[in-house]
Amino acid sequence: MKCMQKPILEVNGLKKYFDIKGGPLGRKVGEVKAVDDVSFTVMEGEILGIVGESGCGKSTTGKSILRLIEPTEGEVLFEDKDITHVNGEQMRQLRKDMQIIFQDPYASLNPRHTVEKIVGEPLLVHGMKSAEQRKERVRELLEVVGLSAYHATRYPHQFSGGQRQRIGIARALANNPKLIICDEPVSALDVSIQSQILNLMEELRNQFNLTYIFIAHDLSVVKHISDRIGVMYLGRMVELTDRDRLYGDPKHPYTQALLSAVPLPDPDLQKERIILKGDVPSPANPPSGCAFHTRCPHAMDICRQVRPEFKPVEDNHFVACHLYD
Amino acid sequence: MKLDEKKPVEAEQQIANPAKADSQIDTEEIEAISPWKDSLKQLRKNRFALVGLIIILFFIILGIVAPLLTSYTYEEQDLVNRLQPPSSEHWMGTDDLGRDIFTRVAYGARVSLQVGFFAVTGALVFGTLLGIIAGYFGRWVDMIISRIFDILLAFPSILLAIAIVAILGASLQNALIAIAIINIPIFGRLVRSKVISLREEEYIMAARAQGMKNGRIILHHILPNSIAPIIVQSTLGFGTAILEAAALGFLGLGAQPPTPEWGQMLASSREFIQLAPWTLIMPGLSIMLVVLGFNLIGDGLRDALDPKMKN
Numbered sequence: 001m002k003c004m005q006k007p008i009l010e011v012n013g014l015k016k017y018f019d020i021k022g023g024p025l026g027r028k029v030g031e032v033k034a035v036d037d038v039s040f041t042v043m044e045g046e047i048l049g050i051v052g053e054s055g056c057g058k059s060t061t062g063k064s065i066l067r068l069i070e071p072t073e074g075e076v077l078f079e080d081k082d083i084t085h086v087n088g089e090q091m092r093q094l095r096k097d098m099q100i101i102f103q104d105p106y107a108s109l110n111p112r113h114t115v116e117k118i119v120g121e122p123l124l125v126h127g128m129k130s131a132e133q134r135k136e137r138v139r140e141l142l143e144v145v146g147l148s149a150y151h152a153t154r155y156p157h158q159f160s161g162g163q164r165q166r167i168g169i170a171r172a173l174a175n176n177p178k179l180i181i182c183d184e185p186v187s188a189l190d191v192s193i194q195s196q197i198l199n200l201m202e203e204l205r206n207q208f209n210l211t212y213i214f215i216a217h218d219l220s221v222v223k224h225i226s227d228r229i230g231v232m233y234l235g236r237m238v239e240l241t242d243r244d245r246l247y248g249d250p251k252h253p254y255t256q257a258l259l260s261a262v263p264l265p266d267p268d269l270q271k272e273r274i275i276l277k278g279d280v281p282s283p284a285n286p287p288s289g290c291a292f293h294t295r296c297p298h299a300m301d302i303c304r305q306v307r308p309e310f311k312p313v314e315d316n317h318f319v320a321c322h323l324y325d
Numbered sequence: 326m327k328l329d330e331k332k333p334v335e336a337e338q339q340i341a342n343p344a345k346a347d348s349q350i351d352t353e354e355i356e357a358i359s360p361w362k363d364s365l366k367q368l369r370k371n372r373f374a375l376v377g378l379i380i381i382l383f384f385i386i387l388g389i390v391a392p393l394l395t396s397y398t399y400e401e402q403d404l405v406n407r408l409q410p411p412s413s414e415h416w417m418g419t420d421d422l423g424r425d426i427f428t429r430v431a432y433g434a435r436v437s438l439q440v441g442f443f444a445v446t447g448a449l450v451f452g453t454l455l456g457i458i459a460g461y462f463g464r465w466v467d468m469i470i471s472r473i474f475d476i477l478l479a480f481p482s483i484l485l486a487i488a489i490v491a492i493l494g495a496s497l498q499n500a501l502i503a504i505a506i507i508n509i510p511i512f513g514r515l516v517r518s519k520v521i522s523l524r525e526e527e528y529i530m531a532a533r534a535q536g537m538k539n540g541r542i543i544l545h546h547i548l549p550n551s552i553a554p555i556i557v558q559s560t561l562g563f564g565t566a567i568l569e570a571a572a573l574g575f576l577g578l579g580a581q582p583p584t585p586e587w588g589q590m591l592a593s594s595r596e597f598i599q600l601a602p603w604t605l606i607m608p609g610l611s612i613m614l615v616v617l618g619f620n621l622i623g624d625g626l627r628d629a630l631d632p633k634m635k636n
Contacts, residue, residue: 121535121537154357
């Protein structure tokens with residue numbers, strides 16, 4: 001693991017509630033708590049993985065950090081500067097340093113633009129006015145992500161999914177960002193292509209000294225790439241620790257259940273599976289206390305009433321569970 | 326997948342030349358195919374659209390070279406030769422004032438195509454502008470603009486056009502303005518719905534994530550992707566506008582005599598339908614053909630531009 005000096009990003013009490021509108025007048029009848037009080041810190045140069053099942057708020061967390069979705073509450077400190085309240089123009093400037101790679105390489109590239117325009121546009125809007133210089137840089141970026149300079153004149157529909165994702169990565173790299181939020185960058189790709197993209201991303205991290213927040217629902221992908229991993233359930237972070245400690249010694253009952261569901265490559269090996277009962281509760285009406293208490297095998301009385309604090313139980317091992325009070 | 330245990334050697338090798346790994350055949354020679362070029366190719370294959378195009382080109386040329394084709398002028402009266410049937414002298418006969426109908430039909434092509442062009446352009450510009458503003462900014466802006474569209478659409482279009490002309494006064498120019506106005510909400514709603522669906526696209530969010538300003542996102546990302554339905558609607562709208570102008574002309578609210586406007590020609594000769602049917606058939610047929618032509622092109626364009634139709 002890389003040495004981690006200082007935090008590059010601090011998320012404190014981030015919340016994103018989506019209003020549910022109903023009735024003939026479109027009044028607010030409730031809210032979906034997509035992200036409900038999430039806090040974590042990302043160190044410079046590390047890869048922080050965020051896992052959780054679909055709908056647990058991983059992507060919303062990522063997009064709220066970049067204010068692509070305006071957070072409801074909480075603060076995001078990027079290099080010790082609160083970015084949740086800066087104005088549009090300042091945020092626009094900050095986007096040079098904070099980038100995102102999207103999940104769907106088919107939807108995230110404008111079908112009417114050439115690769116040159118797609119990758120060159122972020123350069124243009126951040127002040128590289130000379131077309132010649134841009135062209136040069138685009139070619140360079142394409143080579144960096146493993147495409148060829150002659151691909152620049154083509155359109156997205158002429159590429160495969162893996163190649164498109166490389167274009168998306170080149171676009172994110174254009175302005176030499178410090179932090180990249182990877183929003184399930186490989187889940188739309190074939191397994192054989194996934195490893196190529198993951199290796200490329202690791203290489204780029206080393207080459208350009210990047211920091212990633214790597215959002216995924218595939219546990220093996222996250223295990224492969226991350227230094228530290230956070231587990232989310234129903235809009236909340238339930239556990240956050242080093243990769244090896246999470247996989248070796250999971251503390252939170254949800255993490256334990258999640259890890260027990262990872263299939264083993266050897267069909268003869270039997271392992272004890274923790275089968276969770278019931279469905280994930282609706283984020284519009286989350287359970288009181290600990291959100292997981294409805295399905296937790298170890299639920300106690302206190303779990304139904306008091307929301308557990310997200311706090312370290314060991315050095316650098318955060319858990320939100322009353323079992324460790 | 327067990328990526329962590331040992332990195333597959335294959336993957337490592339592929340990294341060296343991943344472009345090759347992703348697709349086997351990939352050389353510099355592969356031509357860039359822009360979505361526009363692709364659509365044009367589709368359009369060329371469409372026979373009906375081609376027929377439509379020929380019809381429209383025929384009328385455009387007819388309008389342009391009208392003075393060369395005939396020795397008469399469109400307002401020249403010849404009361405001795407009233408209601409003459411088609412002959413070598415008068416190819417399409419003469420009307421009740423002895424005017425050469427072929428000359429009037431040919432000059433009428435100018436009027437009708439101009440009406441279509443200006444009415445559609447006006448509706449297109451204002452409709453698209455309002456539609457984009459409503460769709461992109463949403464909330465109360467959308468609320469106000471959409472309600473204005475609803476009000477305009479609540480009236481039958483021809484009734485609204487009559488009302489507007491009645492206020493402005495009967496003339497070809499005012500008829501044109503009226504037609505443009507009644508077509509604004511049609512374009513506006515189309516563009517608005519397209520923009521609303523585009524706004525949710527990931528590449529629009531990507532554009533924001535890159536740090537682009539609203540103006541740039543609208544001009545470079547939203548507009549080029551919503552232009553296809555606008556083009557289709559313009560072509561179809563061209564036909565409707567000509568029809569509406571003819572209707573207003575027929576009611577005496579559009580072009581005033583002696584302007585050779587097809588609808589107005591129909592109106593002034595409808596009393597002679599049994600005595601001299603050619604006075605009606607020719608302008609009527611022209612209206613029908615032009616509208617048909619534009620509809621054929623419009624349908625062809627829709628098929629060519631709609632990505633869902635692609636196989």
